[in-house]
Amino acid sequence: EPEVTQTPSHQVTQMGQEVILRCVPISNHLYFYWYRQILGQKVEFLVSFYNNEISEKSEIFDDQFSVERPDGSNFTLKIRSTKLEDSAMYFCASSLRSGKETQYFGPGTRLLVL
Amino acid sequence: SQKIEQNSEALNIQEGKTATLTCNYTNYSPAYLQWYRQDPGRGPVFLLLIRENEKEKRKERLKVTFDTTLKQSLFHITASQPADSATYLCALDTDSSASKIIFGSGTRLSIRP
Numbered sequence: 342e343p344e345v346t347q348t349p350s351h352q353v354t355q356m357g358q359e360v361i362l363r364c365v366p367i368s369n370h371l372y373f374y375w376y377r378q379i380l381g382q383k384v385e386f387l388v389s390f391y392n393n394e395i396s397e398k399s400e401i402f403d404d405q406f407s408v409e410r411p412d413g414s415n416f417t418l419k420i421r422s423t424k425l426e427d428s429a430m431y432f433c434a435s436s437l438r439s440g441k442e443t444q445y446f447g448p449g450t451r452l453l454v455l
Numbered sequence: 456s457q458k459i460e461q462n463s464e465a466l467n468i469q470e471g472k473t474a475t476l477t478c479n480y481t482n483y484s485p486a487y488l489q490w491y492r493q494d495p496g497r498g499p500v501f502l503l504l505i506r507e508n509e510k511e512k513r514k515e516r517l518k519v520t521f522d523t524t525l526k527q528s529l530f531h532i533t534a535s536q537p538a539d540s541a542t543y544l545c546a547l548d549t550d551s552s553a554s555k556i557i558f559g560s561g562t563r564l565s566i567r568p
């Protein structure tokens with residue numbers, strides 16, 4: 342069964358450094374998403390992406406975040422200058438049709454900012 | 456304000472019994488509601504989606520109901536097994552958004568042998 346994959350599974354970085362989290366969505370899906378989950382808290386929406394542009398973003402997704410689909414398979418989340426409070430699990434998801442359909446999640450990248 | 460509430464943080468039941476989890480929402484008019492399973496340190500895994508015009512949906516031992524008048528969804532696992540132990544999340548779309556889904560905080564279900 343097709344799956345969303347994410348790399349790396351864990352990332353440790355120093356405050357102020359840039360990180361890039363990578364995702365390979367399910368191959369025929371058209372909509373892509375990033376969510377984050379701070380330890381012990383809810384899964385929170387960050388951004389959705391369709392047709393090579395951002396469809397929607399939350400208030401969390403400020404100027405330090407960016408997303409890109411550099412080729413036909415990868416979808417990346419970049420955090421330009423990490424802060425301690427960016428430490429969380431980051432989940433990529435994809436859906437086949439419109440955003441109002443089931444979203445399939447990857448296993449996550451655990452980001453720790455020191 | 457908009458809220459999604461799942462009935463309890465944790466639910467502990469005996470193997471073989473039916474587990475019933477509740478999701479209530481206020482100030483939303485979702486077109487659909489989803490239930491996901493999340494194991495520790497893993498991503499949410501989709502279980503079931505129910506639309507606003509559907510009252511009930513089933514998949515194997517799982518059953519979901521959706522009452523838009525009560526603004527509530529119930530999630531049932533019949534003949535529960537220890538392997539069903541996980542956190543269960545409800546999620547709904549927001550009428551103001553084309554793509555965002557909002558998650559509840561989850562109910563941690565433990566099935567004891």
